[in-house]
Amino acid sequence: MLDAVIGVISGATALASTYFGYVAVRGQLRRRRPPAPAEPPAPAEPPAPDPVSAYDVFVSYADADAGPARRIADRLREAGLAVFLDAxxxxxxVASLEKERALLATANGVLLFSRATMADPAIRDEYAALLQRAHTGGRRFVPVLIDDVPLPPFARIRRPLDLRASGADGCDAQLAALVRAVGGGAGPDTGGGRP
Structure with missing residues (x-):
């Protein structure tokens, strides 16, 4: 019986020493492993746009104002500016994806204000995005009055372009001021506009 007790104690000792040896080796292996690489922080802003696809001006307008929007966009393009117009x-x-991409890659925003403007949910979203870009990215936001409507508060604090009843000469002067504001005094057409 004494042999059996000694055998059990020897077996238990062998089992315990094997277990503690395994624990020691496992701990050393864990200490030798290099730490997992830290995840890079998420960028606060999307990467800078490709200069080839960037726009100088994003023109936002309600569908009812497509005619005036086109005239303004054409005038900006004639001055050599790259213009985004959803038409x-x-x-x-996909129109919504192209608008979003253009909003991210555009230096300046122009929004036409008329009776139809703030009734359009998509234009309200563009207005909010243009304001955010003006506040966080140093972009210029230019409100353009084409109807007798009150401007929303954040548009009202900016000097709007007024195309309501200025006549041909007044309209040309206002558009020339817009070109200087968003293009830094761009000269004649250099082919920079986008169709």
Missing amino acids: WIGPGL
Whole structure:
């Protein structure tokens, strides 16, 4: 019986020493492993746009104001500025995605204010995005009055362009001021506009 007790104690000792040896080796292996690389912090802003796809001006307008928007966009393009106008989004593209991409890659925003403007939910979203870009990215936001409507508070604090009843000469002067404001005094057409 004494042999059996000694055998059990020897077996238990062997089992315990094997277990503690395993624990010691496992701890050393864990200490030798290099730490997992830390995840890079998420960027606060999307990467800078590709200069080839960046726009100088994003023109926002309600569908009812497509005519005046087109005239303003054409005038800006004649001055050599790259202009985003949603009417110029090509076939097969998703309009909302193209607008979002253009908003991120545009230096300045122009929003036409008329009776139809703030009734359009998509234009309200563009207004909010243009304001945010003006506040956080140093971009210029230019409100353009084309109807006798009150401007929302954050548009009202900016000097608006007034195209309501200025006549041909007054309109040309206002558009020339817009070109200087958003283009830094861009000269004649250099082919920089986008169709």
